[in-house]
Amino acid sequence: MKKILFIEDDDILQRMYTKKLTSQQFDILQARDGTTALALLKNTIPDLILLDIMLPGHINGFDILENIKKSPTLKNIPVIILTNLDSEEKTAKEIGANAYFVKANTKTDDLVASINKLLA
Amino acid sequence: MTKIPIIGVVTPIILNNKKIGVIQVFRDVTPDIQINKAKDEFLSIASHELRTPLSAIDGLISMILDGEYGEISDNLKLPLKDVNESSERLVHLVNDLLSVSRIQAGRLKFNLSEFFLNDNLKQIITMLEILAQKKQITLKLTDFDDVSVQADKDKLTEIMNNIVGNSIKFTDNGGITISAKQVGERVEISVTDTGIGISHEDQAKLFGKFEQIQLKGNKPVGTGLGLYISKAIAQKMGGDVWLFESTPGKGSTFKFSIPVAKSTIAQQTKEEIDKEDIALPKI
Numbered sequence: 334m335k336k337i338l339f340i341e342d343d344d345i346l347q348r349m350y351t352k353k354l355t356s357q358q359f360d361i362l363q364a365r366d367g368t369t370a371l372a373l374l375k376n377t378i379p380d381l382i383l384l385d386i387m388l389p390g391h392i393n394g395f396d397i398l399e400n401i402k403k404s405p406t407l408k409n410i411p412v413i414i415l416t417n418l419d420s421e422e423k424t425a426k427e428i429g430a431n432a433y434f435v436k437a438n439t440k441t442d443d444l445v446a447s448i449n450k451l452l453a
Numbered sequence: 454m455t456k457i458p459i460i461g462v463v464t465p466i467i468l469n470n471k472k473i474g475v476i477q478v479f480r481d482v483t484p485d486i487q488i489n490k491a492k493d494e495f496l497s498i499a500s501h502e503l504r505t506p507l508s509a510i511d512g513l514i515s516m517i518l519d520g521e522y523g524e525i526s527d528n529l530k531l532p533l534k535d536v537n538e539s540s541e542r543l544v545h546l547v548n549d550l551l552s553v554s555r556i557q558a559g560r561l562k563f564n565l566s567e568f569f570l571n572d573n574l575k576q577i578i579t580m581l582e583i584l585a586q587k588k589q590i591t592l593k594l595t596d597f598d599d600v601s602v603q604a605d606k607d608k609l610t611e612i613m614n615n616i617v618g619n620s621i622k623f624t625d626n627g628g629i630t631i632s633a634k635q636v637g638e639r640v641e642i643s644v645t646d647t648g649i650g651i652s653h654e655d656q657a658k659l660f661g662k663f664e665q666i667q668l669k670g671n672k673p674v675g676t677g678l679g680l681y682i683s684k685a686i687a688q689k690m691g692g693d694v695w696l697f698e699s700t701p702g703k704g705s706t707f708k709f710s711i712p713v714a715k716s717t718i719a720q721q722t723k724e725e726i727d728k729e730d731i732a733l734p735k736i
Contacts, residue, residue, distance in 0.1 A: 343507045356521060378487065387501055417504035418462035418497055419551075423564060437544050441512055 335452055336360045338379040340370045340397065341415070342388050346436065350383070350415075353441045359448070367392025371400060374407060381452060386416040386425070395421075395428060402429040411451040415444065458482050490559045500551045505700045507547060509666065511540045548680040553662065556685045561579045563689065563726050567714040570633060571599040572639060575608065584621045591628030592621070600635050601714040603723065608686050609711065611707065616644045616707050616736035617680040624704070638716035639692060642709045650701040659696055660684050687711070691722030 337354060342365045343349045361378060364370035366389050382401065386394035396416065399408045401407045411431045414421075422433040432447050459479045466474045514537045516526060525533065555561040585592035620629045627647030634641055649669050653661065662681050684694045692710035699705035712719035 343505055346505070346512075349509060349512050352521060353512075353516060412630070417501045417508060419500060419548075420493075420497060420562060435506035436505070437511065438548070439508075441516060 334358060335380040336362060337381045337383055337448070338364065338370065338373060338377070340364045340367075340388065340394070341383070341385045342366060343385075349393050350441070350444075353445065354448075357448075366390045367394075370397055374392055374401070374404075377451045378406060378416045379410060380393070381448060383415050384412055384430075385450075386414060386418055386421060388450050395424065395440045398425065398428045398430060403451045413444070413447060414449070415439075458486060463551055464654075467693070470707075485619065486712040491561050496551065496558065496560060499554075500547075503547045503551075504544070507540060507544050511537070511544060514540060523708070528670065549682060552677055552682045557684065559729075560679065561686065561689065563608065565603055565605055565690070565723055565726060567601050567603050568606065569599050570602050570642075571597070573609065574631065574633065574642070577610055577617070581614065581617050581621065584618070585629065590620060590624050590626065593630055595626065595630060597633045597636070600633075600640055602640055602709045603714045603716075603719040604690050606695050608690065610708075612683040612687055613642070613644075613684045614707055616694065616709060620644055620646035620648060620705070620707070627704070634711060636710075639710040639712055639716045642711075643697065643706055644709070645704065645706040647704040650699050650703050650705055651696065653697040654656065656696055658698060660694075689722075689726075691718045 335358075335378075335381075337359050339347065339350060339354070339361050346355065347363060347365065351363065354361055362373060362377065364373055368390060369375055370384075373394065388394060389396075389451060393445065398412060400415075401410065401412060408429075412427045412429065414430045414433045415436055416424075417436050418433075419435045425433050434444055434447070444449050460479070460482050461479045464476045464478075466476060467721060473633075487561050514533060516522065517529070518533055518537060537562055552561070578592060582592055617629060617698070619630065624646045627642060629646045632643050634643075660680050662678060680694065687694045687709060691712040693705065694709045697706040697708045712722060
């Protein structure tokens with residue numbers, strides 16, 4: 334079973350996407366802020382990371398993405414940005430995100446298709 | 454050493470047709486940058502906060518309808534589909550309102566690139582074919598001499614989705630034909646439908662904000678902002694969107710132009726957009 338680290342601070346969206354992804358046979362590891370996410374990444378290497386940009390605290394999604402891309406053990410893990418900010422795609426891709434989705438404009442099936450493509 | 458962002462204007466002093474010197478005026482643009490930064494932040498946060506609950510409503514209803522939470526009874530299917538459709542309309546409205554806010558604040562960002570038009574139009578049409586098939590009408594792209602254009606790919610797709618989407622919406626028989634032709638330094642994309650057409654009275658209101666064509670016996674669909682946004686975006690990219698011709702009961706032709714890559718218009722457009730970026734650096 335492929336393991337996905339899902340970094341999302343909104344409880345409702347965390348529950349919704351987790352439900353969708355577990356029904357697609359993915360193992361979901363949840364983090365609701367940057368500090369928790371980076372702590373988890375010290376001990377776990379997921380197959381894919383699903384990352385929100387606006388997060389509570391002083392670590393945002395871009396900081397996490399930069400950390401991942403600088404780490405020799407994590408840099409090859411595909412990262413999908415899942416956000417409701419529509420103006421940050423260029424920045425996210427420049428840092429190294431593999432895909433960028435605006436939640437409100439994305440069907441959950443399209444997200445699953447992108448995950449499957451990146452994990453193939 | 455403290456660095457201050459400035460804009461400079463150089464004006465020659467001419468006396469008896471001879472340049473005898475120049476006056477250089479520099480203006481500290483720190484306040485302009487701060488205001489624009491505040492506008493960007495407000496629009497980003499507004500878009501984020503408005504979209505977050507909407508994405509939950511839209512996603513959850515879709516998943517309920519797909520049976521992800523178990524089987525749903527037949528008498529709930531129609532109201533749930535109505536909720537789904539309404540939430541999708543709300544997402545469109547929020548997206549359109551945010552685009553209008555960005556246009557009015559002068560904070561719409563462009564990522565210009567050069568690309569060949571044919572493949573791009575084919576991709577857009579493939580996405581829209583599903584909508585045409587649902588209405589059992591045709592959607593075709595006629596062959597044309599491919600040309601390299603300069604535009605923001607995502608924004609070109611947004612404009613085409615809007616124009617072709619409107620044509621599909623207002624066409625019940627026949628279909629839509631898309632063609633392209635180079636005219637001077639621009640490429641003109643024509644979208645011709647065999648739809649209901651637009652009355653002379655409505656034609657004058659087409660590109661205004663919140664203007665919708667009222668159909669007899671039908672409620673208008675959409676936000677009424679699509680053509681206003683499309684025209685503003687196209688003009689910023691060095692082109693335009695306009696109604697070429699329309700006859701009530703027979704159909705309409707809309708045109709959309711964008712500059713040919715490396716043309717004078719393309720270079721001027723790029724300079725204008727780059728200038729805005731230079732004048733408004735992130736601080």
